[in-house]
Amino acid sequence: MAKVKFTAPRVEGFKCAPGKAQAFLWDSVAQGLGVRVTPAGKPAFVFQGLYQGRTLRVTIGGTDAWSIPQAQEKARELQRQIDEGRDPREVKAATIAADVATREASKGEGLTVAEVWPRYMAEGKPKRRTAWKPRYVLDLNRAASMGGEPKKRGQGTTKPGALAALMPMALASIDQDVIRDWYAREAKTAPIQGARAVAMFSGFLGWCATKKDLRTLVNKTAARASELGDVLPGVNKRRDALEIDQLPAWFAGTDKLRSRTAAAYLQALVLTGARREELAGLTWANLDFQWSKLTIADKVDATRTIPLTPYMAWLLAGLPRAKLPDGTPNPYVFSSPVGSKSGRTLSKSGRIAEPRAPHTDVLADAGIPHVSIHGLRRTFSLLGEAAGAPAGAIA
Known part of the structure; x- marks a missing residue:
C-alpha cells in the first residue's frame, strides 16, 4: 500500500481511475489515514486499521469539511481506540446513541x-x-x-x-x-x-x-x-340517610313549610333519587303529565327519564307557575324569586338554589338528627333495596 504525504493539491487532484468502483490514497504521516474516491461520489477521509486480527474501515468525513491536519488527528484518535482494545465503530455508534438520547431527554424535560x-x-x-x-x-x-x-x-x-x-x-x-x-x-x-x-x-x-x-x-x-397521609383528609364516606321509621315525621315536617316549592322539592329528592342540581334544573317543558314522566339532566348521561307517579304528578301540578322580573314565565318547576345573591329566598337563576335551610327546619320539627341533602338521594336507594329492587335499577 503506497503512501504519500498529504497535501491539498494531492488530495484535491486524486481521482478514481476509469472502470474502477473506488480508489484510495494513503497518508505517510498519520497511520491508517486515507482518501477514498468513487466515480460519482465526493472524496472523503477514511481510517483503516487492524482490530482483533481483522481490517476495519471508518469514514471520518468529506475532504471539503475536514482539513488535512484535522483528519490526521482524528486518525491518531481512532488508532488509540484500537490500541486500548475498543472498536472505533462501536465507539462512534455509542456516541451517536448518547447524543440522540440527550436530545430526546431534553425534549422530554419540557413535556407538560x-x-x-x-x-x-x-x-x-x-x-x-x-x-x-x-x-x-x-x-x-x-x-x-x-x-x-x-x-x-x-x-x-x-x-x-x-x-x-x-x-x-x-x-x-x-x-x-x-x-x-x-x-x-x-x-x-x-x-x-x-x-x-x-x-x-x-x-x-x-x-x-x-x-x-x-x-x-x-x-x-x-x-x-x-x-401524603399527613396532609390528605381521612377517608370517611358519608352514609347518612333517613331511616324508614323517620319518614312519616319527615314528610309531616315538609308539609309545615311555608314554601310549597321547597316542600315539593325535598319530597321529590326522596321519591326520585335525583341529585340535588339535577332536580333543581327541572323545567316545565320536561314534565309530561300526559304520559306520566319527567326528564332531568344527568351527571353521567346527557339526560334520563323518570316515571311520574300519581302522587308526584299531583305534587308538581300544584306548584305555582312563577314569572321572571321581566314578566316572562319562569321555566323552572322549583322556582325561586330572582335576586342579586343566593339566600333563603333569592337566587340568581330563578330556580331553587339553597334547600338546606328548609331541610334543617324539617329535621328540627321532626326531631331527626342531621341528614344531608345528598342523604335524601341515599334514602331513595335504601328504600329501593328494602323493597327488593335490583341495585343497578336504583343507582
Missing part, C-alpha cells in the same frame, strides 16, 4: 402534563378492566378542564378543574413538594374534591411510569396517598 393528558385519556384504563366507567371519564375531564367555557346549562362560564393548575407544568418538574403545595391551595376551598383529584393524578403518574418514553420523566409516588 397537558400535552400528555389526552394520551392518558385515550390509552388509560383501570387495572383488571377494559375501560373506565363513563362517570369517571367525566370526572377526569372536569378535573383537567382549564375552565372559561360557556356552561351547557345555566349562565356564565365553567370554573377551572381541580387539576388545572398542574396542566401547564412540566411533567419532569412534579414531585411530592409540588403536589403538597398544590393540594394546600385546593384544600382551602374544597378539601374532599382536592383529595380525589390527588388520587386521579396519582393514577396518571402511575400510567406514565408504565410507558417507555415517559417513565424517566415522572416520579410515580409524588401523589401517592400513603406518602
